[in-house]
Amino acid sequence: MTTKRDLSSRNSPVIQGRYDSLKLISWWQQKKVANARVMVVGAGALGNEALKNLALVGIGQILIVDFDAVEAANLTRSVLFHADDIGKLKAQVAAERLKELNPDVRVTIICGDITTDVGLGVFRNMDVVLVGVDNFAARIFVNRACYKVGTPWINGGIQEMVGEFHVYIPGEGACYECNLPKEAYKEIKRRLSCLLPIEEVEQGRVPTTPTISSIIGALQVQEALKLIHGMKVTGGSGLIFNGVTNEYLPASFPQNERCLNHNPLKSVITIERGGSDIILGELLTMAEEKLGPGAVIRLDFDLVFGATCTCGYTSQILKRLDKLGSDELRCPSCHKLMQPEMTSTISRAKPWLLDKTLSQAQVPPFHIITASNKTSVVHFELDEDRGKVLNFI
Ligand SMILES: [Zn+2]
Numbered sequence: 269m270t271t272k273r274d275l276s277s278r279n280s281p282v283i284q285g286r287y288d289s290l291k292l293i294s295w296w297q298q299k300k301v302a303n304a305r306v307m308v309v310g311a312g313a314l315g316n317e318a319l320k321n322l323a324l325v326g327i328g329q330i331l332i333v334d335f336d337a338v339e340a341a342n343l344t345r346s347v348l349f350h351a352d353d354i355g356k357l358k359a360q361v362a363a364e365r366l367k368e369l370n371p372d373v374r375v376t377i378i379c380g381d382i383t384t385d386v387g388l389g390v391f392r393n394m395d396v397v398l399v400g401v402d403n404f405a406a407r408i409f410v411n412r413a414c415y416k417v418g419t420p421w422i423n424g425g426i427q428e429m430v431g432e433f434h435v436y437i438p439g440e441g442a443c444y445e446c447n448l449p450k451e452a453y454k455e456i457k458r459r460l461s462c463l464l465p466i467e468e469v470e471q472g473r474v475p476t477t478p479t480i481s482s483i484i485g486a487l488q489v490q491e492a493l494k495l496i497h498g499m500k501v502t503g504g505s506g507l508i509f510n511g512v513t514n515e516y517l518p519a520s521f522p523q524n525e526r527c528l529n530h531n532p533l534k535s536v537i538t539i540e541r542g543g544s545d546i547i548l549g550e551l552l553t554m555a556e557e558k559l560g561p562g563a564v565i566r567l568d569f570d571l572v573f574g575a576t577c578t579c580g581y582t583s584q585i586l587k588r589l590d591k592l593g594s595d596e597l598r599c600p601s602c603h604k605l606m607q608p609e610m611t612s613t614i615s616r617a618k619p620w621l622l623d624k625t626l627s628q629a630q631v632p633p634f635h636i637i638t639a640s641n642k643t644s645v646v647h648f649e650l651d652e653d654r655g656k657v658l659n660f661i
């Protein structure tokens with residue numbers, strides 16, 4: 269597996285001398301490193317270590333995704349955060365520190381949730397994605413997104429003095445879901461059904477040492493560097509390290525032929541439109557032009573477009589179900605929970621949705637929208653959002 273883009277062709281400015289010792293490594297190609305684009309999901313203990321290493325070696329473009337703020341408890345295992353940063357957004361602080369560590373790197377951030385706020389176009393335009401978020405929902409989301417667009421990703425997990433990483437390469441070996449136990453899906457179900465505000469269902473606090481996060485975060489970056497250099501990396505392979513006994517176990521997952529996730533997107537059409545200007549009706553017309561009059565838009569989430577109460581109160585809402593807080597379904601008149609009306613299919617049968625922009629329908633920017641009829645599927649990438657989201661500075 270090599271990366272999708274030709275990393276040796278773009279030009280990035282490099283400070284003379286900084287990378288001289290790296291260049292002594294026989295296989296090292298600083299130009300490929302400088303031209304690489306890496307997304308790091310989660311700026312916690314693992315994310316801090318991974319980001320630090322990515323910046324030190326001069327990864328050219330780094331995207332940090334995190335919605336959390338720095339807390340005092342982060343300071344024992346987050347090299348990028350200082351006491352003065354408490355209360356500031358982790359992604360923002362981390363981005364500033366990376367620029368201080370190495371002014372050559374260009375960084376951008378998404379202060380949001382990976383499962384709702386990052387468009388598929390973002391995944392499609394990355395060379396590698398590193399994940400240091402400790403919940404199944406986020407990992408499963410990244411796994412599916414990366415598989416759809418053919419981007420390799422590296423999962424990291426830590427607990428006390430034990431840690432592991434695995435590399436997943438779409439189309440080559442196992443994906444994250446090939447061997448995932450059924451229990452893991454309960455977390456996603458809970459997340460989607462309980463209607464709690466997002467911060468209440470985020471991962472529990474997992475006790476870890478700062479040393480294990482250094483080890484696993486470094487291994488994730490090392491695997492990323494191998495991918496960036498086009499070195500041999502086996503999909504589904506990884507390592508479990510037990511720091512209590514100092515034992516390590518190379519762990520390769522077998523591919524599950526019955527895994528339902530192995531569906532790369534075919535025929536992505538790039539359109540010069542952005543999520544804040546195109547309305548669902550226009551997109552549906554484009555889909556009909558490609559697929560015929562029976563075409564519908566298939567959102568990859570449930571869009572709530574109203575709620576009704578047994579007392580007769582009706583509410584106008586336009587929000588994705590996974591972003592809806594329980595208080596938003598509380599009837600202001602009788603305080604009972606209202607029944608939401610929702611859909612994931614946009615068609616002419618719901619004309620009241622057709623004049624909404626994709627942003628109003630909470631489609632993340634730079635997303636790839638799927639439309640289909642009974643026999644064919646087409647995907648539209650909202651390319652005008654590219655510069656807004658991949659705004660590396
Ligand atoms: Zn799979």
Ligand SMILES: [Zn+2]
Nearest residue numbers: 577579599602
């Ligand atoms: Zn009511």
